[in-house]
Amino acid sequence: MSDRSPLPPVRLASEPELARDALATPLLARAARLARWAGPATRIDAAGALVEEQLPAAAEVLGLTGDDAAAEASEAWRAAVDTGLVEIADENNENNEDNGEDTGAVAAGRELRLLTGGSPHDVLTVWLSVLDAALADASVPDLDGLIDAMDEGGTVDFGSLEWDPQAEAEFLDGVLTNLYLLTVGEDAPGGPVPLPALAASMIVPSDMGEPTNDILQQVSDAMMRLDDQFRLLEPVGLVEYRPVDEALLDGAEDGEGADGAGGADAAGGAGDEASAPVDETDVSRYGMVRLTPLGLYGIRARLLDAGHEAPAVGDLADKGADALLDGTAAFPPAAAHAETELWLARREPLAAAGELLAAARGTDAGAPLRRLRCQQALSLVGAAAEPALREVLDDRELGGLARVWLTERALADVPPPSQDMIFWLTIDTVAAQLAAEGDSAELHALVQGLAEQHGGFFAAAWRVDHPQTADVLEAMGRLHPDKRIAKEARKAAFKARSGRGE
DSSP states (O other), X not given: OOOOSOOOOBOOOOHHHHXXXXXXXXXXXXXXXXXHHOOTTOEEETTSOBOGGGXXXXXXXXXXXXXXXXXXXXXXXXXXXXXXXXXXXXXXXXXXXXXXXXXXXXXXXXXXXXXXXXXXXXXXXXXXXXXXXXXXXXXXXXXHHHHHTBOTTSOBOHHHHTOOHHHHHHHHHXXXXXXXXXXXXXXXXXXXXEHHHHHHHHHSOTTOSSXXXXXXXXXXXXXXXXXXXXHHHGGGTSEEEEOOXXXXXXXXXXXXXXXXXXXXXXXXXXXXXXXXXXXXXXXXXXXXXXXXXXHHHHHXXXXXXXXXXXXXXXXXXXXXXXXXXXXXXXXXXXXXXXXXXXXXXXXXHHHHHHHXXXXXXXXXXXXXXXXXXHHHHHTTSOGGGHHHHHTTTTXXXXXXXXXXXXXXXXXXXXXXXXXXXXXXXXXXXXXHHHHHHSSOHHHHHHHHHHHHHOTTHHHHHTTOOOTTHHHHHHHHHHHOSOHHHHHHHHHHHHHHHHHTTO
16 A cells, blocks of 8 residues: 555554454464474474474364364464464484474474463564464465476476565555455445455556456456455454355356356446445355454554554543644544543543643644634533633633533623624634535535625625635635625635735
8 A cells, every 4th residue: 555644543442352362363372372382392394394294293282173184283383483482493403404304493482471471462462473474374376386386496486476476465465455444434334345345446446437357357366366365364363254155166167257147246346436335145155354353453553564654543542632633633523532532531621621722722724623623522521621611711712612612511601702703713613624524515504504694794704814714715605506605705715815915
């Protein structure tokens, strides 16, 4: 994901809850069990993998049976080694080097002790290492393909595989980022995402109407790759995954393609909006995937490591009011409300109100939106904050919102605002709404209401000594549906700029 614009805020489970989830994931639980089982008698090859003769014993320790038991035991061992749950000392002797085995060099690693005696954060750090290893494995072609591409010297000819390791890893990262956005976005569907929609979100151009057959084939191929990858990623706890129906996979192997009756339609319809409603009874056969709470934590951690701004609700709870008001400026309403509640919970109401009001002052471009967020935060504060609001009644920037707060609580002795204060607060409110929502339906209604309620509004508004008066009047001229009133607004904007010598 090359775009570095802030991502929507995510609500994460608590670290203790996430740590419990991490310890219960099949891959980490198995890796930890093998790390406790391993010892001086454990036989490994030169690459650190368990020798074939050791796999039945490892599978028995894990309680695995069936045709895949050895492969699953080998995968768990590899995860234990990759993440430091098992340490392999450099103690090879000549005989072991000759037969490719290393004995007596295996011991439990420091990371294993973190799982049993560390903090929840320590546990999650180990789990993130397991996740990184699993994602690396998921980006590698199947073993049969690697063997077929290996030359006589044991070197893999990646060119013959038509496989670019970096491109494959970036594709999977992009898919997981899109899945994250479809989970945390304000308009997120809130349920599992159809695999055709997720694949299409990476391949179908946003401005494409009807996808071509070539694009649909690319989506189908991507679905098959993602089906294999999500099957590998489910045991690490990243996703909940309903795989592609085996009957469809059999059809694909027979040359019928995996985007048959429902898949092609689902892929084509998903290009414009991956979160669009779908017919689950049909599309679910093509795979459904959802990030788990642990998966949300993991993908966010990876996004942060990659330099993205990926806020989480609660990040601002221990910061100052200025950080709260600026940080929640771009949050959706529900996330801003939740973040503010957490911030207020750590402070006394009177002190919190004073801090919020002080942070809301300013004449910079972001000040109106800070004051709007301040007003919304103060709506959650009880009557104990009253003295702080009365202190700013004569403040031009804050006196208007203070009167609104006191009046809403039916408190006595609230002085009426001056005409100048009313107009200043009106311009400030419209400026804040423009910054928060752009040309929203609510703002259209506000603009129409102002012009209707105050016949001489524009004749007076252009004189308001607010740094954004001209910008607000221009926006009102653009937004008002009545051409005559829109023209009045534009004239008023011109007067505001001329009056300031602009």
